[in-house]
Amino acid sequence: xxxxxxxxxxxxxxxxxxxxxxxxxxxxxxxxxxxxxxxxxxxxxxxxxxxxxxxxxxxxxxxxxxxxxxxxxxxxxxxxxxxxxxxxxxxxxxxxxxxxxxxxxxxxxxxxxxxxxxxxxxxxxxxxxxxxxxxxxxxxxxxxxxxxxxxxxxxxxxxxxxxxxxxxxxxxxxxxxxxxxxxxxxxxxxxxxxxxxxxxxxxxxxxxxxxxxxxxxxxxxxxxxxxxxxxxxxxxxxxxxxxxxxxxxxxxxxxxxxxxxxxxxxxxxxxxxxxxxxxxxxxxxxxxxxxxxxxxxxxxxxxxxxxxxxxxxxxxxxxxxxxxxxxxxxxxxxxxxxxxxxxxxxxxxxxxxxxxxxxxxxxxxxxxxx
Amino acid sequence: xxxxxxxxxxxxxxxxxxxxxxxxxxxxxxxxxxxxxxxxxxxxxxxxxxxxxxxxxxxxxxxxxxxxxxxxxxxxxxxxxxxxxxxxxxxxxxxxxxxxxxxxxxxxxxxxxxxxxxxxxxxxxxxxxxxxxxxxxxxxxxxxxxxxxxxxxxxxxxxxxxxxxxxxxxxxxxxxxxxxxxxxxxxxxxxxxxxxxxxxxxxxxxxxxxxxxxxxxxxxxxxxxxxxxxxxxx
Numbered sequence: 001x002x003x004x005x006x007x008x009x010x011x012x013x014x015x016x017x018x019x020x021x022x023x024x025x026x027x028x029x030x031x032x033x034x035x036x037x038x039x040x041x042x043x044x045x046x047x048x049x050x051x052x053x054x055x056x057x058x059x060x061x062x063x064x065x066x067x068x069x070x071x072x073x074x075x076x077x078x079x080x081x082x083x084x085x086x087x088x089x090x091x092x093x094x095x096x097x098x099x100x101x102x103x104x105x106x107x108x109x110x111x112x113x114x115x116x117x118x119x120x121x122x123x124x125x126x127x128x129x130x131x132x133x134x135x136x137x138x139x140x141x142x143x144x145x146x147x148x149x150x151x152x153x154x155x156x157x158x159x160x161x162x163x164x165x166x167x168x169x170x171x172x173x174x175x176x177x178x179x180x181x182x183x184x185x186x187x188x189x190x191x192x193x194x195x196x197x198x199x200x201x202x203x204x205x206x207x208x209x210x211x212x213x214x215x216x217x218x219x220x221x222x223x224x225x226x227x228x229x230x231x232x233x234x235x236x237x238x239x240x241x242x243x244x245x246x247x248x249x250x251x252x253x254x255x256x257x258x259x260x261x262x263x264x265x266x267x268x269x270x271x272x273x274x275x276x277x278x279x280x281x282x283x284x285x286x287x288x289x290x291x292x293x294x295x296x297x298x299x300x301x302x303x304x305x306x307x308x309x310x311x312x313x314x315x316x317x318x319x320x321x322x323x324x325x326x327x328x329x330x331x332x333x334x335x336x337x338x339x340x341x342x343x344x345x346x347x348x349x350x351x352x353x354x355x356x357x358x359x360x361x362x363x364x365x366x367x368x369x370x
Numbered sequence: 371x372x373x374x375x376x377x378x379x380x381x382x383x384x385x386x387x388x389x390x391x392x393x394x395x396x397x398x399x400x401x402x403x404x405x406x407x408x409x410x411x412x413x414x415x416x417x418x419x420x421x422x423x424x425x426x427x428x429x430x431x432x433x434x435x436x437x438x439x440x441x442x443x444x445x446x447x448x449x450x451x452x453x454x455x456x457x458x459x460x461x462x463x464x465x466x467x468x469x470x471x472x473x474x475x476x477x478x479x480x481x482x483x484x485x486x487x488x489x490x491x492x493x494x495x496x497x498x499x500x501x502x503x504x505x506x507x508x509x510x511x512x513x514x515x516x517x518x519x520x521x522x523x524x525x526x527x528x529x530x531x532x533x534x535x536x537x538x539x540x541x542x543x544x545x546x547x548x549x550x551x552x553x554x555x556x557x558x559x560x561x562x563x564x565x566x567x568x569x570x571x572x573x574x575x576x577x578x579x580x581x582x583x584x585x586x587x588x589x590x591x592x593x594x595x596x597x598x599x600x601x602x603x604x
Contacts, residue, residue: 073501086498
């Protein structure tokens with residue numbers, strides 16, 4: 001299952017010139033506002049017609065301006081979840097959910113009402129009107145409504161952007177389940193490092209209408225310099241880990257990663273579960289000798305593989321810890337004081353409490369990895 | 371009370387005829403009303419201002435002029451009248467159908483205005499969302515647009531009905547004032563005021579006219595509220 005987009009489009013002064021191809025389970029279109037990601041997703045959905053170019057989903061040509069092909073939105077079988085939910089106000093939640101089923105040919109229906117309702121935990125809402133739902137509930141119903149059309153591809157346009165932190169935390173696990181438990185590929189628009197690092201298998205980074213990076217999440221997220229300015233602080237290494245065991249005495253969970261054991265606050269996950277963590281670069285300290293008498297619990301040995309100038313007086317240091325790269329943001333003064341250079345042996349130090357709900361999430365399930 | 375309800379057969383006929391004419395005028399103008407309102411609210415075409423002006427013409431012309439124009443066009447010798455009579459057997463002149471046509475034309479601008487406003491208030495993003503769920507444009511209109519404009523539709527229909535109940539000038543010019551055929555309530559009241567001793571009858575019909583119009587207004591309020599509650603827009 002691949003999504004191929006190769007388009008050029010002009011909107012007044014803004015020009016969008018994008019080419020990418022992704023076979024990921026959840027591909028994030030990532031970039032600051034105004035980078036063209038929503039326009040792009042609207043083109044995949046069929047809401048906007050590109051000036052020139054080609055869009056293919058799973059080998060099916062949806063747009064080919066050269067050949068005069070433009071499949072209208074209602075024939076694309078692509079589900080869309082909008083930032084503002086867009087539930088129909090004159091229908092109950094149940095009717096909203098059933099709306100798309102009418103239009104899906106019976107032979108192509110794979111989504112079951114009961115399964116979707118269970119997946120999203122919206123059973124108690126079925127008889128209500130959209131006006132009586134909270135923002136998070138609306139968004140879950142909107143996801144369910146799109147799923148029940150049995151789409152070939154699910155598009156999500158900043159589905160969490162208008163929600164507060166608590167609501168985001170409420171919905172994120174459902175999107176993870178969607179990614180891991182259904183076979184529907186997802187294209188997800190976001191400007192948030194936290195969401196992309198936690199959810200995406202693949203990332204396409206956009207800036208001013210152009211692709212500036214694309215590839216697997218771990219690799220793309222290494223490039224802190226490509227992050228939108230307002231999201232720089234959130235940037236950091238993304239590691240896939242596994243729950244080794246729980247430390248019930250101190251209320252911690254020990255995760256196994258290529259870089260070594262990482263202790264984080266207690267997670268509600270079973271031993272062996274996959275966990276995706278993001279270690280913010282600003283949360284990482286560097287020591288040239290193994291520190292003692294230090295409160296931080298995570299001390300990962302490694303080798304410096306990259307040093308690049310960061311914002312202002314900072315530098316960003318990449319440390320290869322047994323194959324996994326950890327990023328640290330330190331001051332130029334510290335770098336010179338410690339005489340850090342490429343190839344130097346160092347220790348990356350991370351406090352356990354720097355991990356919170358925003359940067360630990362369910363990892364990709366094992367079966368679906370292949 | 372007996373005095374009020376003790377109507378002569380002719381007066382009863384005028385009441386019945388008025389309700390019939392107003393109902394038919396309202397129902398028959400709904401489909402073209404929705405179509406024109408859609409065209410004006412959504413359409414981008416050359417001559418839109420002209421269409422808008424034509425629709426509003428009956429509102430600004432003296433009713434007698436509208437009636438006379440109808441007579442010229444839909445009368446027995448008028449081009450449209452002759453055509454319809456010959457091919458479809460529909461005759462307007464001096465029939466109750468003509469009264470309905472006159473009332474429909476006079477109420478049309480009011481109806482189109484109300485519907486157009488409600489169409490312009492519809493969130494087009496809802497329609498786009500329905501499209502991504504697989505609904506073609508016709509289904510989108512039937513399942514999203516139409517229900518969302520229902521309050522405006524009701525308001526427009528009631529306005530047209532009320533206008534038809536009170537229409538006088540165009541009707542009497544186009545189809546005259548024939549008891550049992552084209553004599554609606556206003557025409558009947560007018561006739562009473564033209565004969566000595568007709569005051570009582572005129573007053574009776576005036577009161578009945580007020581009651582019917584009020585009933586229509588109340589009905590529309592109740593309907594609109596029920597639709598509004600069902601919809602509960604945020």
